[in-house]
Structures are given as C-alpha cells and as structure tokens.
Amino acid sequence: MLIRGATLLDGTVVDIRVDGTIAAVGADLETRPGEQVFDAHGRTVIPGLHDHHVHLHAAAAALTSVRVGPGEVRDRTGLAEALARAPIGGDGWIRAVGYHEAVAGPLDRALLDELSPPVPVRVQHRSGVLWTVNTAGLARLGLADHPDGRLRSDDHGWSDTLPRNEIPIGDVSRRLAAFGVTGVTDATPDLAPADVAALTANSAVLQRVHCLAPGKRILHDTDLDLDALSGWITARHAEDIPVAVHCVTAAQLVVTLAALQAAGTRPGDRIEHAAIVPDDSLAALAASGATVVTQPNFVTERGDQYLVDVPAAEHRELWRVASLLKAGVPVALSTDTPFGDGDPWAAMRAAVARTTASGPVLGADERVSPRAALTMFLGTAEHPARPRVIAPGAPADLVLLDGSPAEVLDALDAGLVAATLVAGRPVFVR
DSSP states (O other): OEEEEEEOTTSOEEEEEESSBEEEEESSOOOOTTOOEEEOTTOEEEEOEEEEEEOHHHHHHHTTSEEOSTTTOOSHHHHHHHHHHSOOOTTSOEEEEEEOHHHHSSOOHHHHHHHSOSSOEEEEETTSSEEEEOHHHHHHHTOTTOSSOEEETTOHHHHTTSOOOOOOHHHHHHHHHHTTEEEEEEOOTTOOHHHHHHHHTOTTOOSEEEEOTTSEEEOOGGGOOHHHHHHHHHHHHHTTOOOEEEEOSHHHHHHHHHHHHHHOOOTTOEEEEOOBOOGGGHHHHHHHOOEEEEOTHHHHHHHHHHHHHSOGGGGGGBTOOHHHHHHTOOEEEOOOTTTSOSOHHHHHHHHHHOBOTTSOBSOGGGOOOHHHHHHTTSOOSSOTTSOOOOOTTSBOOEEEESSOHHHHHHHOOGGGEEEEEETTEEEEEO
C-alpha cells in the first residue's frame, strides 16, 4: 500500500509505502504497478499506540461480568439488586467486578451471603488482587471452612479449579483496534509458558502481544519480604528475564527499590503502577533505571474517592507523571484494562488535565503536555519509554486520524481514529 499525503505529528506531509514494514517515507513517491493507493488527504498518521499494561483474558471475562463499583452501585441495597439481576454464567457462577469498599464496606463471605443469591458468587476488588466468594461458591471450590471467603487472585490453588468458559477475547481486541492500539503488553502474573505461547499466537487478537510473565510479581503489604524479593529478582535476571514489580503503595515501592538496589537492575526492568511515590523516593526511583508504567486514567476514574480516602497532604503523591519525568525516570502510560477504562485517549486526557470525574484537579503539578501524553503510548514492548517514529524499516503499525496534528493534540479523542494498521494490514476502518 502507498499512503499519500499523510501529515506526521511534526507537521511534515509525506507519502508512506508499507508492506509488513515501512518501506519508504518521502515526498511524491512513485506508485508501483499493482500497488494499492490510499489518499490520506493531509490527515495525521502516527505510529500505532501500545498499551503497556493490560490483562487481556480478564478484560474479555469482564465483558460478561456485572460491574459493582462505586460508579454503578452506591450501597448495600444497590449491590444486592445488581447481583440479583446478574446472569449466571455457563460455569454456574455469578461473576462481579470492580468492587470498592465505598459501596458497602469491607466485603467478606458473611456480608456477601446476605446480599447475593444462593448460587456461587465471586466478586473481584477493583484493584484486581482480591476476590470475595460467598458460601455457595466456597463449597463449590471445596473451601467450605474458609474463614472469610477472601481469596487472592494470584493463588492458583483455588483459581485453577474454576471451569474455563469461552471468553470473547476477539471483542476486546477489536475494541482496542478501534482505539488505534496496535500492540499490548499483558501484565497477568504467573502465566505458564504454554499460556504465553497461546496468547501471543491467538488469531483472534489483532495486536502484537508481549507478556511480562514470568517476570511479573504482585506484592502485598501484609507479607513484604525484602530478601525474598531480592532473591526472586536475582533469579529472573540470571535467566535473562527483566522484572516487572506491581507497586501500588509507598511500602511496596520502598521495598522494591531496596530489592533492585540489592539485586541490581538490568535493561527492561519495570515498576508497574507506582500509584504512590513519596518525594523521598524520587531520587532512588531514578537511580534504579527501572521504567515506570503508570495509569493517570485512575485520577479521573477514581479521583473523587481518593479525595475522600487519601489525606490531602498525600494527594500530590498519587499517580505522578511530570515529577517522574523531571527526576529522570523513564515513564510509559497504560490503561490497566479491565481494572481501568481501556481507552488510551482517555488516559492521555487525564494525564493532561488531572481532573476527577466531578471536576476538581488532583495533582496539578503532575500535568503533562498533550504531546508528551501521546508519546508515552508510542513506545515498544521492549522499550516502553522510547517513542517510535515513522521511518523506513519500522513495523507498519500505523493509525490514521481525522484531523491535523494540532486538532489531534487538542482533542486526544478516540473518535478521531479513522483506520488502524498492523504490519501494513488494516485491522480497523471507521
């Protein structure tokens, strides 16, 4: 294909010849015999977006789950009504996602028994790290004597006993293609090599797929162990595997930075989320050399709850971006779908405006420019903080946007995506 009259983000108007890669970029390229010609009419073409932290299988499962977060359910009565209306899946379970304590307080089996139908029910916390299961569900799992029904997501002792439903992963992939996403990094921990191979080769997934497993680790404040984490990092590095450590609290970040200092870092090491970064951790974070992959979309999606739950003096530490960049930390952005909205353009807008859903600004000093927000979705799986450019030899993963570069940067809106190409092949056309 020859794309004529495409405007690059810097305003240059060029022709782009693509096959599996970008073959040529220049002015007035000659059409070759049999070559398909597409006229961009001056519209903007950028490298395809890469969402640097997603959970594809969970996102697919969420499509058939009932949402019970603060945005959908306000109290115990609302939670009970939502669960009563929820369909029972082919596996015999009601699956609910997005729960937060603001809805009905801390959730355990006793409270869930009061609020749920007498069938197996499991409810995932919006953090993604915890499920609460009712008594009927615990009996189905062979855990009838479990004290509170609160089960960790990364505990395969129970999750591997669940029947596997067919999940609409292709629906998730098509939605991502409509956003202009041409590549994703799946951050699901503990995927077996066979699972990684199956996911990366799944023909229903239109994007290029990279998996963090077996280098992904989730931390919990209740059992932080510096020596164990240091040993795990050392072992992964010995296998030539970079690490990606899930850090959503200040304590988790401090322990992770100490572990990286003890074990040493290698190219590709990452810190996922960095939801809270105290001022005195900035220098150590920069010195570690690890890339932070963070989600400013949570400022918009969860910011109003943060204003209630987090002391005002700590608001500036939440979901930092600008101060990380200023400190010299490599930063890339992601959505964390399905735990966050999967629209990367919404995440960009959140990084620029830092407004909560109701309007207040949360962390004004962490705002970045629209161009910076966009480029933090243009890295590769191997180099998330290194934005790609449209140049010969690069993969022909491209997005055509309806508008000039100025209009694109002003709006940062998925509605501008007119076409998405992966390896030169259209995977979405509006």
